[in-house]
Amino acid sequence: MTTITLYDNTHLTGNHVVIDKDTPDLAGENFAEKAQSLEVNGDPWIAFTRKHYLGDFSVFESGKHNTIRLRNSFFSVRKTGPLKDPEITVYEDVNYQGKHQKLTSGVPSLCSIGMSRISSYKTHSGVWILYETVNYNNQMEVVPVAGDNVQDITKLTNKHILSLKPLEDCDLSNLNNIVS
Structure with a gap:
């Protein structure tokens, strides 16, 4: 356990x-x-x-x-689940509708993958950090569990996700969690 x-x-x-x-x-x-x-x-x-x-x-x-x-x-x-092999499917519209994309790495701007916003998502693996603005600014939510799915982000906040990235093992050293 x-x-x-x-x-x-x-x-x-x-x-x-x-x-x-x-x-x-x-x-x-x-x-x-x-x-x-x-x-x-x-x-x-x-x-x-x-x-x-x-x-x-x-x-x-x-x-x-x-x-x-x-x-x-x-x-x-x-x-969380394991941090390795992150994967998430993001959708432009609520209820998993509209243009969608399966991601395994960070996206600093949704425009780079032909999307304007994320309004719903399905997490398959890994831990994902969602941001309100481009270039990973204004962290909105940390999605730590596979199967953590949101049908309508606008019910949680009046903002949309504009960038996201996985939290992988290599990122842990940058968080400086432990004080010696």
Whole structure:
């Protein structure tokens, strides 16, 4: 089973909570803004600085993380599938209609693939980061799970996705998750 254990002190000490499912609000676990270290068993987890998987995020792979960046700032956590071989199908219109494209790599501008916007999507594998503007600016959502499908993005926000990219293993080092 894939789990994340959050600790309220560094070096995996102090009070802790073991989580085995996506948790949109850590207040329900009495652990919002408390994590200072953590341990991941199984697939990676993403920790967010806002409720409902929004805000800045850090990705944590399996292992012990004695000290973490963004200590005392996590409000939600979500497990992912494997990060390798990302694939997503994006649609210009809601309900998986209109022009569509299967993607396996980042697209800094939808114009480059002949699309003007994304209004719905189906995730097949990997973790995807969706952006409101071109060139990967104004992160809107992190899509961490295969099968995480959205029929109408406009129900979540009044904006459309204009660029997206997968979060692959090579990106983890750029996130600087772990403080030595």
